[in-house]
Amino acid sequence: MKRIVLTGGPCAGKTTALVKIMEHFSSLGYKVFIIPELPTIFLQAGMDYLTDNRAFFYEGEKATLEMQMALEDRFQRMAETIAQPVLVVCDRGTLDISAYMKPELWEEITSSVGTNTESLRSRYDAVLHLVSAADGAEQFYTTETNKERTEGLELARELDKKVIHAWSGHPRLRVINNHEKFETKLERVLQEISDVLEIPRQAVEERKYIVRLTGEIPGAITSRITQTYLTSEPKSEVRLRRRTLNGISVNVRTTKKTLRNNDQVETERQIDNNLYESLLRQADPYRQTIRKTRQTFIWQGQFFELDTYIEPMKDLQILETKGIVENEDVNFPPFIEVIEDITGQTKYYNYNLALKG
Template sequence: TETVDEAKELDHKTLEAWLGHPRLHVIDNSTDFETKIARVTKLICVDVGKEPKVARHKYLVISATIPSSVSAEVVTVESIFLSEEKNIRVIKRSQQGSSTYSVKEYRGQLLESYEHITAAKFLEYSVKQSAVSCVKKKTNFIWNHHHYSLQEYQAGCITLTVGGHHDTSADHPFPPFIAISKDITDNSKYSCLGMAYSCPTDLSE
């Protein structure tokens, strides 16, 4: 068995290896072990569509410069929407020179279906007359043992999403290298769907 320091180092290396994965969740030790297990179970249920998506805290960013000493992974995500009413999104996800393609359909906040598709099929969707897209560069990083995602939208704004159930405005301070404007967690204008259908000039407030 490893020592405490060795265990911490292994945890850190494992976390770095999974940085950038769309289903990365960091479960901290702020609760007892039984509650921690329940939190893990809930997140699994969300990811497989058995429970509604967890609302993650999201903030509008004024400026951000992530230091080179902070472990980070950059992912580019293009989401195509064919209808403003139906929550069906076609996704191209690019990381380290490789891309994957998928279609997700939501019923409310529940994941209804998920399908991997080919690059050719993605192109078919992208040229449909009704298609609108949202492109963002996500810089995923770990700071103070918590997972953050800095999202730079083609529409012109930058947001910070906090992974997990914790609120950075309370017990977990914001990274000092990011200047926050306001909380936009419940503002649908700043969702990916909202970005796709909004004029860029509407997103600066």
């Protein structure tokens, strides 16, 4: 059983995506459960998330969190009775709730129900964030598809960034760009879920550029990454990654295996510190540990990762964007100077950059 969160800013296409997910994976033999969006149900029942009454707001948000957790847990129990593989998709998850309040209040609420952010984050195998149409696809933005939605473009963009920040510590957060064709966005959702389910798929190449940062990145999320490659079989790659964000470290073991016809299977597992330290003993003796800082951000509906390398190379900056289809332009922000397009150049893959000279 896999549990996935489908989230994003307002008017991101979640409703349509959920229908596609149900149809596609049911046809592959999965029992698919869709857990509905709890805040919308609460709004329809009379909850007011914009109230100035702090006590009312507190009890409403606390109830939303408790009900979200309870609903997910109940569906898990149901899933455990089914012999066929199960996919549980949550229309928003527990950490979405934190995006709509101050950190102090969120900590108060989670403590009162006996949990915390790290525990809530670990409930999910993956998080797919669909970028709001308000950022890069404004012509498609509307409030008509959800009568509870009242925000304008600027507020929608701000909410989009708050939601992605709430989930930024998850080791398998994937951001789904806006595209000229909405069908392309839906296809990316299906591809990412296939990865989580370890269903072989055609390898998708990211676009990469050597760049120079010329100014500050508005709203960037900055983390530190330590990446170590382990000894592995031919045509496979095993990587240990420790990502530190806001003083909290998350360890992930990733295995990539290339099959025939360039099909690729990628598995990711979050591991504890003890296992992380133990696996470091299997480090590939021919490769060095990579250390870098990563800044992630959205610009005009596209998601970017800017890596600034510290070791073994220094000051190399590589900009990467995923989900850009053929013949689609990259929306380079004004604070990025592109030096060279290195898409497809294997010498710039981290696996090769780590090779000892």
